[in-house]
Amino acid sequence: MKTELRTALRIGLLGGLVASHICLVGMLETFAKRNLIGDYLSMGYLLLLTLFLFVGYKATQVAQKAATGLLCAIIAGGITGASLSDLVFLTQNFQLREIFAHASPALVKLLTLGQSKSLGLLIPIVSGISWSLFGGFFALLPKLWRRVLLNTLLLTLLLGLLRDILNSLLPGDFGKTLFTSSGLTYIGAGSSLFCGGILIWAFLTYREQQKLKPETSESRNSPLQKLLFSLLILFLLTFPLWSKSFLSNVADSVGLYIIMGLGLNLVVGFAGMLDLGFVAFYAIGAYTMAVLTSPSGIFHFSFWQALPFSMLIAMSGGIILGLPILRMRGDYLAIATLGFGEIIRILVISDFLKPYLGGAQGITNIGKPEIAQFTFKNPEHFYYLILIGCLIAWFIASRLKKSRLGRAWMAIREDEDVAQAMGINRVTTKLTAFAIGALFGGLSGAIFASMVDSVVPKSFDLLISINVLALIIVGGIGSLPGVLVGAVVLVGLPELLREFQEYRLLVYGAVLVTMMLYRPEGLWPEVTLQHILHKTAQPEFPVRPLPTPEKK
Amino acid sequence: MLTLNAIHSYYGQIHALKGVSFTVEKGEIVTLIGSNGAGKTTTLNTISGLIKPRSGEILFEGQRIDNLAPHEIAKRGISQSPEGRKIFGRMTVRENLEMGAFNRKDQAGIRHDLAQILELFPRLRERFNQSGGTLSGGEQQMLAIGRALMSRPRILTLDEPSMGLAPILVAQIFKIICDINQQGTTILLIEQNAQMALSIATRGYVLETGQIVLQGPAKDLLASPQVRKAYLGG
Numbered sequence A: 001m002k003t004e005l006r007t008a009l010r011i012g013l014l015g016g017l018v019a020s021h022i023c024l025v026g027m028l029e030t031f032a033k034r035n036l037i038g039d040y041l042s043m044g045y046l047l048l049l050t051l052f053l054f055v056g057y058k059a060t061q062v063a064q065k066a067a068t069g070l071l072c073a074i075i076a077g078g079i080t081g082a083s084l085s086d087l088v089f090l091t092q093n094f095q096l097r098e099i100f101a102h103a104s105p106a107l108v109k110l111l112t113l114g115q116s117k118s119l120g121l122l123i124p125i126v127s128g129i130s131w132s133l134f135g136g137f138f139a140l141l142p143k144l145w146r147r148v149l150l151n152t153l154l155l156t157l158l159l160g161l162l163r164d165i166l167n168s169l170l171p172g173d174f175g176k177t178l179f180t181s182s183g184l185t186y187i188g189a190g191s192s193l194f195c196g197g198i199l200i201w202a203f204l205t206y207r208e209q210q211k212l213k214p215e216t217s218e219s220r221n222s223p224l225q226k227l228l229f230s231l232l233i234l235f236l237l238t239f240p241l242w243s244k245s246f247l248s249n250v251a252d253s254v255g256l257y258i259i260m261g262l263g264l265n266l267v268v269g270f271a272g273m274l275d276l277g278f279v280a281f282y283a284i285g286a287y288t289m290a291v292l293t294s295p296s297g298i299f300h301f302s303f304w305q306a307l308p309f310s311m312l313i314a315m316s317g318g319i320i321l322g323l324p325i326l327r328m329r330g331d332y333l334a335i336a337t338l339g340f341g342e343i344i345r346i347l348v349i350s351d352f353l354k355p356y357l358g359g360a361q362g363i364t365n366i367g368k369p370e371i372a373q374f375t376f377k378n379p380e381h382f383y384y385l386i387l388i389g390c391l392i393a394w395f396i397a398s399r400l401k402k403s404r405l406g407r408a409w410m411a412i413r414e415d416e417d418v419a420q421a422m423g424i425n426r427v428t429t430k431l432t433a434f435a436i437g438a439l440f441g442g443l444s445g446a447i448f449a450s451m452v453d454s455v456v457p458k459s460f461d462l463l464i465s466i467n468v469l470a471l472i473i474v475g476g477i478g479s480l481p482g483v484l485v486g487a488v489v490l491v492g493l494p495e496l497l498r499e500f501q502e503y504r505l506l507v508y509g510a511v512l513v514t515m516m517l518y519r520p521e522g523l524w525p526e527v528t529l530q531h532i533l534h535k536t537a538q539p540e541f542p543v544r545p546l547p548t549p550e551k552k
Numbered sequence B: 001m002l003t004l005n006a007i008h009s010y011y012g013q014i015h016a017l018k019g020v021s022f023t024v025e026k027g028e029i030v031t032l033i034g035s036n037g038a039g040k041t042t043t044l045n046t047i048s049g050l051i052k053p054r055s056g057e058i059l060f061e062g063q064r065i066d067n068l069a070p071h072e073i074a075k076r077g078i079s080q081s082p083e084g085r086k087i088f089g090r091m092t093v094r095e096n097l098e099m100g101a102f103n104r105k106d107q108a109g110i111r112h113d114l115a116q117i118l119e120l121f122p123r124l125r126e127r128f129n130q131s132g133g134t135l136s137g138g139e140q141q142m143l144a145i146g147r148a149l150m151s152r153p154r155i156l157t158l159d160e161p162s163m164g165l166a167p168i169l170v171a172q173i174f175k176i177i178c179d180i181n182q183q184g185t186t187i188l189l190i191e192q193n194a195q196m197a198l199s200i201a202t203r204g205y206v207l208e209t210g211q212i213v214l215q216g217p218a219k220d221l222l223a224s225p226q227v228r229k230a231y232l233g234g
């Protein structure tokens, strides 16, 4: 009992710290501008609400008995709420704004729901306690219900966030009943909770039953899966036809990142070499395309003539990078590749190469792809080019994974010395990983250059390398579907939430830390894929690539 | 079959092997014993090319191999079950074994050997689709030996196969080593467990701080007072 109360206290204080942080960096206010459900539940409130729920859930989870658990939830939620009340009180009575620019009357109004002083101070505490209680009840539910509820809530959240895409799919009037200008209507949310709940419940029970049955090859390709797959294909093929132009733009960047991700995944995921300079190949591909096709240059190639050169030169870049660092492992490798990425960027800016690469101004008027009379001009056109690029990259990557070379990469990843003693040629194996990965990077860069029509050194900074690496990790290192999921989550979603640009890196960091704590294997980890591909039995112990840290 | 001639190996400045010479003849079990840090693992890694000797020569079936890359040495038929097992943790037992046959093309032969290895280690059959990292220590050792055998080596080198195993498992492993040898594979066995190693070996060498200090038929070494004192506790 005593330790449980102490844990509740700690969780409550931590929750309070996070809640105050969210408020003081201005996230609450910014997020409050977008209403997700109806015109009352904004993303800001949703953020606090989730926090309360989580605090209650955590506090209940550590307790032995249900009653103690709920008591803990009340205490923890109360403390979290109280710290917000405290914040309100301080903001009202002291000049907090001199230090925290966001501790404004607007924030107070949000936290107190516009109520007067004393009543207003109670509101955060009361809501903290009540939502934490809900979180506590949630923790006490049976596992199946918990999963149904969680997935339904996530689905509704996702539907609200993806309103722009979904709304353009629906006929006008129908769309209006379900969607507001920024999220879901109450009807929309209600039907999502209801229908989504039933569907998810049915799906989860179905899967539980499937697990009990011995696996056959038919159960793998059920008609339902085929239907979903065809729908997905249809969705991908027609996407630019019905969505807004800016959405095609988002899809294009997701696609370019997928190509890069598939490339880097060969190096990091399959061969196990941490490469922090992947942007170098993207830049080489883009600049090669620019130099070869720009009218201000001397080559005047067409897009299609230049494309193979972009890829080949990027690939040579991969080999040149690979040679000196063949013997490096782990940290040293990461630092060396990081340096390589920077070298390329600095070379591009340098005065020395300015006559050829345009220095900081870069190169403009890059060639567009043409097929017969048709020229690819706008994002919708490029969408199809990128889609084909993704498919080719996917095809190559998945073939490589199952090939002899792929197995050699994985052996090198697991243990370089043993792999060599098994007869694997370390030099060629590592170099091909770098080369093919770089080739994908070059392809992505070349399409990018042609699409945006100009290349400037600024577009090729370290953040791209980090993004690509992060999307691989979030998706599930070494997993191909993981790359897709990772790119959609880390590149697509932030683009759709442009109004929150300033908090992008903060959220990014939080997502990565949470992932590493609770799901280190990624959103779509490799093992599941392995079982699908090889049709092998489930191992007796769940296989996790990385150990989950022990909780004390 | 395998001959080391005055091999000197270094780790940077550290002189780990100071002129090691020995031979392994076809069909033998030769054991190399010695205390911690004597240079046993270094000797094995020098043979398999992971460490390049600074001087001396290594001959395998009459040809020099000390200047070859590790994978080329492996292709000639020298296979290693490394110290500490070092199996591929994120691959299944099956994939680990298949990696052992990486350079073989004869599918039928591979299937035959796989079946035979599973016969030898029934535990591996039960764990066939489990990932290597989740095996117990003993099972990992079996896997490491099985993987080394999958290349159908001319000579199998084993680095402390008994390390960390229960006595009953040690006896089992040694029995299997004998069986493998009976089927025609030459074996170079490195051990701390001198008693066990010498009892199954044809000949033995004693390594001390990078030098061979004693050599002879295994029976003689077992009886030698020097060995008894240093390795067999009296």
Ligand SMILES: Nc1ncnc2c1ncn2[C@@H]1O[C@H](COP(=O)(O)OP(=O)(O)OP(=O)(O)O)[C@@H](O)[C@H]1O
Pocket (backbone or CB within 6 Å): B011, B014, B016, B034, B035, B036, B037, B038, B039, B040, B041, B042, B043, B083, B192
């Ligand atoms: N990577 C290394 N760098 C520097 N010195 C090393 C390295 N590996 C081994 N040594 C040194 O070389 C010597 C021989 O080591 P080796 O691993 O061959 O011993 P060993 O006979 O296998 O011992 P053990 O029975 O404990 O495995 C030791 O003194 C060791 O400290």
Ligand SMILES: [Mg+2]
Pocket (backbone or CB within 6 Å): B040, B041, B042, B083
């Ligand atoms: Mg050793």
